[in-house]
Amino acid sequence: MPDERTTRDDEARSADHAGIERLADVLVPALVAKLGTLNVGELEVREGEWRIRLRRPAGMGPTYGRRATDRPSRSHPGHEQHGHAPGALEAHRATAGRPATLAAASANGATAAMNGAAGPVLAAVGPGRSGADGAGTPDRAQIATSPAVGVFQPGPKAVGGTRVRAGDRLGVVDMLGVPQEVVAPADAIVVGVIVDAGTAVEYGQELIHLEPAPAEAR
Amino acid sequence: MFRKILIANRGEIALRILRACRTLGVEAVVAYSEADRDSLPVQLAEEAICIGPADARRSYLSAPAVISAAIVTGSDAIHPGYGFLSEDETFAEVVRAHDLTFIGPPPEVLDRFASKEGTRRLLGDYGLPTIPGSRGMLRDDEHALEEAERIGYPVLIKPSAGGGGKGMRMVRTPRELESAIKVCRSEAKSAFGDDSLYLEKWLEDNRHVEVQVAVDRYGHGVHLGERDCSVQRRHQKILEEAPTPALSPAARAELCELAVRAVVEAGYENVGTLEFLVDAKGDFYFIEINCRIQVEHPVTEMLTGIDLVATQIRIAAGEPLGFSQADVRPRGHAIEFRINAEDPEHEFRPGAGVVEGYHAPGGPGIRMDSHLYPGYEVPPFYDSLLGKLVAWGPDRETAIARGRAALDELVVDGIVTNVEIHKALLANEMFLEGRMTTNLLDRVGSAAFLAAAART
Numbered sequence: 001m002p003d004e005r006t007t008r009d010d011e012a013r014s015a016d017h018a019g020i021e022r023l024a025d026v027l028v029p030a031l032v033a034k035l036g037t038l039n040v041g042e043l044e045v046r047e048g049e050w051r052i053r054l055r056r057p058a059g060m061g062p063t064y065g066r067r068a069t070d071r072p073s074r075s076h077p078g079h080e081q082h083g084h085a086p087g088a089l090e091a092h093r094a095t096a097g098r099p100a101t102l103a104a105a106s107a108n109g110a111t112a113a114m115n116g117a118a119g120p121v122l123a124a125v126g127p128g129r130s131g132a133d134g135a136g137t138p139d140r141a142q143i144a145t146s147p148a149v150g151v152f153q154p155g156p157k158a159v160g161g162t163r164v165r166a167g168d169r170l171g172v173v174d175m176l177g178v179p180q181e182v183v184a185p186a187d188a189i190v191v192g193v194i195v196d197a198g199t200a201v202e203y204g205q206e207l208i209h210l211e212p213a214p215a216e217a218r
Numbered sequence: 219m220f221r222k223i224l225i226a227n228r229g230e231i232a233l234r235i236l237r238a239c240r241t242l243g244v245e246a247v248v249a250y251s252e253a254d255r256d257s258l259p260v261q262l263a264e265e266a267i268c269i270g271p272a273d274a275r276r277s278y279l280s281a282p283a284v285i286s287a288a289i290v291t292g293s294d295a296i297h298p299g300y301g302f303l304s305e306d307e308t309f310a311e312v313v314r315a316h317d318l319t320f321i322g323p324p325p326e327v328l329d330r331f332a333s334k335e336g337t338r339r340l341l342g343d344y345g346l347p348t349i350p351g352s353r354g355m356l357r358d359d360e361h362a363l364e365e366a367e368r369i370g371y372p373v374l375i376k377p378s379a380g381g382g383g384k385g386m387r388m389v390r391t392p393r394e395l396e397s398a399i400k401v402c403r404s405e406a407k408s409a410f411g412d413d414s415l416y417l418e419k420w421l422e423d424n425r426h427v428e429v430q431v432a433v434d435r436y437g438h439g440v441h442l443g444e445r446d447c448s449v450q451r452r453h454q455k456i457l458e459e460a461p462t463p464a465l466s467p468a469a470r471a472e473l474c475e476l477a478v479r480a481v482v483e484a485g486y487e488n489v490g491t492l493e494f495l496v497d498a499k500g501d502f503y504f505i506e507i508n509c510r511i512q513v514e515h516p517v518t519e520m521l522t523g524i525d526l527v528a529t530q531i532r533i534a535a536g537e538p539l540g541f542s543q544a545d546v547r548p549r550g551h552a553i554e555f556r557i558n559a560e561d562p563e564h565e566f567r568p569g570a571g572v573v574e575g576y577h578a579p580g581g582p583g584i585r586m587d588s589h590l591y592p593g594y595e596v597p598p599f600y601d602s603l604l605g606k607l608v609a610w611g612p613d614r615e616t617a618i619a620r621g622r623a624a625l626d627e628l629v630v631d632g633i634v635t636n637v638e639i640h641k642a643l644l645a646n647e648m649f650l651e652g653r654m655t656t657n658l659l660d661r662v663g664s665a666a667f668l669a670a671a672a673r674t
Binding site: 149200 | 249252267268269270271277282283285286287289290291316
């Protein structure tokens, strides 16, 4: 079955949503409870064709002011086409036919896959980030990420409370003198800047925290 | 010596460079694309920085992304590995313009040796016998036909801008030439962004022998012996060994001495490799120079004990070579098997996927240079090289025996690899007798080759 992540027609989208709802009824309460008890930033579950990832909201704790020279976080969104809802239930259709696998994180972050796990198993795939309060509804958050490796300069719209449209310029990342635009991933309201002006950032790094604008048509 | 080096490459060579940096006590930061976020060099490095999406044109091939990453991480040098930007003289110049050091030949040296056809003339002037070839790039089909007549069929069409077999075709007649040129132009365009082609005389039943050299900034150069890279599939090397069974010790010495003398006099600097074709009579002809570290460098390292990547770094840092030709004492025999994610039973169709099980062989004389680990997902965006298994022995027979045992011990589960073709090579009479030529595999095709090996 071809990978449909890039060509999502209405039929595929509603099939996905139905699948997500089925998994959500069974798995999400267990996953959320697990996330709360473990000192990890992210959980990933694979079952059949599906891979479900739960992530703590990125707007808190160590991602603020994160420097490009830090060890890369496993939970970097780095999606240039659309924003994310970190901390939300995120379902990715894995490559068809791949068996359920258990992914375990070792001390240095390497992942080892072992076969034979029956049914969905919880596993930590990201480095732990302590101190985050998992309460609230993190699925409302969106993130504008860096389009390049360079130095971040927020623009005039990157101020809390500003209403922006998808594609609006929120700032730039200066890559070797060439400004690369940081854009709003969706119609949203700016919450705040995650990374200070003048900070060196890497490609895909989380820069600006937004939340979906209310009463916007999907 | 540099304080920090940005490794602008991926996979097994990024890991190799990281190891050399650690040996030298130099900090390293690995630049990676999104597709390589979980790769082994990224995980092992103390520092890593994501420079772009999976598309190499926006990451590993993006000079601004690579240089920007070097600047923001406080690196003072960039190691380009092989492929990607490793022989791009424009990139090397921009690196220097930002007060960083490109680990390789300086830009003006890269420029001097940039044109394959110009380099043949240059090194020909410095005493190397060279392969007959076209004068200049092929302007159009008419020019190509004229040059082919002058050189004499069969001829090999080659792209000016790159290697690895892409854009290369051997043709025997004017009609074949005309149709092949179109294919070669489009392959070269998509692989290197440049569809310039030239012609070389094709020698039937030729051997490919290359000479490893190292020249410091002060003009002191040595050769580190030769390697035989005759075992190829569609002009792509899959197995390399040293010393070459194709030449006598006296002929090998003559070849290596000619090569290093020519390259020093022509002003080369840093580590490099001169490639030659050897015909059935044992005469050799220079074809091209590779101004970078090569995939098969471990073969030479196993024979000489000299760390070629560390040597590159030291030369680029302005250190003298520190050893003379007399200090280079190759010992024994080494064979490298390129382990690729390719299916030899289906025309070497490349594959991707999760490596569910991985075990590297070991024991006396066995070296495995690979970025694989259990659970690693091989991305579909880059070349299919998974690793290099190198077997050394005091003689060729022992190296072969150890190689055979190591190939049996190697485990790569979850994706298809070309291990079977290597086992078939080690059962092939021509290979075992050291008489292999570059058409060993292509003459019969891989399926027939495997079938013949299965019958022995």
